[in-house]
Amino acid sequence: SEGERLFLLATALDRVDARDSAAASYERAAAALPLASDWILLRAAVVTDDSATRAGIYERITGSLPRERIRASEAAAHHRTGDLGGAARLYGAMGARLTAIRLRLRMSADSAFRAAVRRDLLALVTAGGAASDVRAAIGLLDSVYAPLTVEEELLVARAADDAGLAARAVAGYPKALSAGLGGEAERYGYASALAKLGRHADAARQFSLVRSPSWMAASAAYLRARSLVRDGQVVQGRAALVEIGATYPRDTTAASSALFLLGDLASDDRADRLARTYYRRAALRYPSSKFAPAARFRAAMVELLTGDASMAAREFDELARRYPRSDEAPASVYWAGRAWALAGDSVTAHARWRKATEGDPTSYYASLAARRLGRPAWAPTEAKDSFMAVPDADSVARRAALLARLGMTAEARSEHERLARSAEASAERMLAVANALRSQGLASQAIQLARKALAKGAPADARTYRLVYPVVHQDALLAEAAEQRLDPSFVAALIRQESMFNPAATSPAGARGLMQVMPDLGGKLAGSLGYPVWDPVLLYQPDVSLQLGSYHLQELAVRYTEPSHVLAAYNAGASRVERWAKRTGVDDPEVFAERIPFVETRGYVRIIQRNQELYRSLYAWPERQS
Template sequence: MWVRRRVTAILFLLVPCFVLSSSSYAISVIQDQADLTCESAEDCYRAALNQTMQVMPSGSAPVRGDRVQGAIQRLKAVQERHPGSTWAKRAGLLTGLLLAERDPGDAVFYFRVAQRDMPLLGDYIRLWIAEALLALGDASRAAALLEGIPEAVPDTLLANRVAFRGGEAWYRADQCRKAMGLLERAVSLDPQDPVAPSALLQLADCQMRDARVADGQTTFKQIWIRYPQAPEASEAVTRLTRSLGGETWRPTPEEQYGRALAFLNLALHEEAVADIQKFLAAAPGHSKRGEARLKLGTALVRLKRYDQARQVFLDLAADHAAESDDAAVWLARVYLRQGEGDKLLALSQMLSRLALSEEQKATIQMLMGTWLEDQGRYDQALSKYRQAAQAGEGTTQRADALWRIGWLHYRTGHFSEARETFQDLSKGKEDGPYAPQALYWLARASERQKDRRAADLYLKLCRQYAFTYYCQLAQLRTELPGLVQVSAAGAAPAAGTAPSEGRPAVVQDVHYLRAVELKLLGMDQDAARELASLIERYARDRAGLIELSTLLSEAGAYHHALRLARLHFREGLERGGESVPPALWNVAYPTAYLPTIRAHAGPVVDPYLVAAIIREESQYDARAVSRVGAVGLMQVMPATAQAVARKQGLPDIGRDDLFDQETNIRVGVRYMEQLLQQFSGNPVQAVAAYNAGPPIVTTWVAKNGHREPDEFVELIPYQETRQYVKRVLRSYREYRRLGGRGCEVRFLDKVC
């Protein structure tokens, strides 16, 4: 229920327009037999809010009644000592929220008062009243109140939530005719809402009661197809079977395939593979057979069942179906991953028979070049890279191919040729993600040739791209004077810029104002939703975006804030091409989980390294699921979590447990500790193993471990892992710098 949601912490608030001045007061209220003294209405309210947070903890443990009563007493003290103040009105509303579960009748009284005192939150207060009425069993009044919210507050963001709850309320009031329309609309508007399966089950029940048996059966099937992981799916099949007079229901091939797609969207690849195979067996001539086979192959790749995937792609590529071209690219990837270079090179004979796009051709040529380079067949590799550069003209593959050509010259000691290629790449139209990289290796090649201009190139690199991984490498190699330094506490403005005057227009928007009030009530999730609704509207307002991203971060919506900052301010934050205000550094490098990380990290693991992994793995999205099925903040694979739990003597950890932030961090930190120990404290190798797995990284270390750390990174065969290592190491050193710690070592392969 909405009113039962956790009231979360407010760490700090930068909204001066709401700060009220008042004469000093000293009050004392009981809190676990301890006295509290506060001086102003705001101080007293915030102290009460803090205790409210403490009695609404995460987890399922029951809260002691005396602790709830203590929080309520504090809130009442604010109202008694500061009657009529804004803070007293907030205290009254928060009292209602605290009472909603334990005493919904009293909660309604407080909500009614707040409805008069705080019209800005009219839609939320009406929702909370309705929730309380539902708890009291008055479903009809609750439903009527919910239906009136969109009309009373036309700009509300609660319309869909109201539809879900209104449909449920009419359902509980045995008013199915009224419930069905709301439930259908709610699911159509937000099919991913967590309560959607339950809403569909109620809808199907109403349809059956209304003698719309065929519609009810269709809805039961939709639950099974679209929400296969939900408990309601098995219940839907049970009720469907009952409606068929006990006859076993057998899904059609289309229904089986729809369920498989739902599993794929959830990254539940084992289940998806099983359903796709059932579909293929049941529908040999189906029009979606080629699409299904391609999805089957990619799911098998995610499961690392490469032998099976290879056969699927091989058969599909040979069938000249619409998906054959994509299958050929996937087949090339599998051959490379399995080390079957001869078969990879033999694909050249197949390519002429397929209608591959230029980018697909370039991709396969690049994969062939990677194999040849790894085997030391450098001249042939260069030929493939040059073909890829030519085939990829105008695509993202061209710059990658040019980079590989320059790097291959460098690693084989042809430094003059390498310098020429890197020079072209750093100056050409491919300037972008490869420019810092090309400049760095241009300097390294110059250094190898004992050219004194190498130092100038390092300086140029860091002046243009101060916050990149490659500038960090440059700083490890030489002293670079005159660079702008930025910390979380302050930033040096770019030349010719001046601080903005006045407050951005967004702070006058009603959704912004609602977000501020919700945040002051500890309703951070809803505050974040109100703020997120403004992003598109103020996309061209730089000051407004800064304000939004800052308040999103303060509201605990670290993922949304970080994405917003990266989308609009990446150049300044991660390359250094423009000035950004100090507040954005806190947004771009969240530290809220550092206490949790430190609680689980021993002396081996630097908490800032874990923070960097979270930043690059999930962008601080606790609900993130990767395409291969990694879960949560640190993107832990369920199998890895189980292995770590067994080794550490922890209870069994299931997939759903990994969505819990503390559990995910605990497991991820322990796993990183194991990796650092396995790879002798080398963060480069440990981070690579976190992404690609320890066995394969062990082979890379055996082959290239003698190379300098920056060269080792560039020699990582998997592009995904290579880029991942660079991103994490960059973020790691940025976290250290912004935290005022710096890095005590001048070696990439040492923990700071």
């Protein structure tokens, strides 16, 4: 439209600092785009030099949300006109301390002034605020004031550790420790940061130097042993784990962790009876440990696979009785049914499976139990996608969509967040707003709101569940599934778990986009598919993510026949799947899922398989495209 072209012209003029021309173009764009005029007027104010003219612009802004941004716009205007001191004061008053400090650094080269700024910056680093702010503050401190004193290095290392900057912590801790600063806690932090970087041998050495207090020494002893194992020094690691039980028998966390890891190592070696011994010791000696329910479950699973099915059944039952609120309780009820069935008691087996279906009908174990009982897995009753009219929600959604097209992503996000907050008057309004969000491609926000609506009494029908299990970029998803001969419900279920259909999602490990492809893997896949050029930023493009992720899924589907193996490889890597596939009993795909040692991957495999069934019930797609 003409208004959008005017806005793009204004932003181009803004970038080259032609402020008067930019302000005039923003004004014209605001007049042409009344739906977004308040937000555009804020842009006009930022490039307006005269304060009285800015005040007049602010008076024309009527929306409550844009008015909340007037202070920030005024600070930005002071910055653009060269009033760094005024801008810094305004940003500081708003709580934007880092922005204020950056501006102050540009104001003067006076040594006393910069020393004061240095103190303020260090205070910001050590204040324990948002991790993103701490990371940015550390980067600024390093870039402007390096080299730091050893005292500053210690403070920065502690803050970096807490903020997720393991490499910066590893750089700072040894400087401070070698100068005699810090103590056992800093040594422990240094070792932990080394472990996060995969420097396990170095981490083990540092953990071995932590001697007090007792709880920290016990934890360090366990982490040392784990680092030795991860470094490939398995014999030494096992010996260190065994020693923990003798040295720290009363430390529940360290001793139970050591026994649990010994059990896992024995399972990897197919020494299942030895693994069961370790798991039972962890559960019975340390019943209050967080590992106790999982240790009981794994011990019972080993008994089921290698010993007496009736004993395993009783142990699964005891786990469900003793730890009814644990994550293992639903699994133990289902597996008690399988164990009783194997023991020849079909009546009790069916009773356990009926119990497993009585909780959350969308759960993995409810679905498995229903099939064991010869029933279809639960699916929501059919209902058309009809929602109450919410004119204000529709207008906000249209405004947010316009803002997104204009590149005003922060403003669009603010509108969406306000829309979600305003929806909670009734369950039906929440569903209608969730539908509006879904129509704009905002699946994650729609999911959250639809879940709240369910909790508030919304019907558990297909209309509601298509909001809880939405699809965006459907045409591209179906096309890629067809190209790679994949079940589109499988792809949709995986995307929902990976990114909640947010194409801008980035994981802590660096995976990107809808299907959470790592940049290195994306480059390899792009090469295989003949991409003429490659940049990891392309992973944020939905069509690219769908193409590469689906291609990788097909690669894994060719390698593995079971969906549980494909999913485990997609999440944790094929090398780990090869190792887990050597465990006893894993020819049964249900057993394989349970014997995955990683909590995240185990949950991932179970959830996606159940979600796949729900997507099949909600959307009229073929199970496998050809």
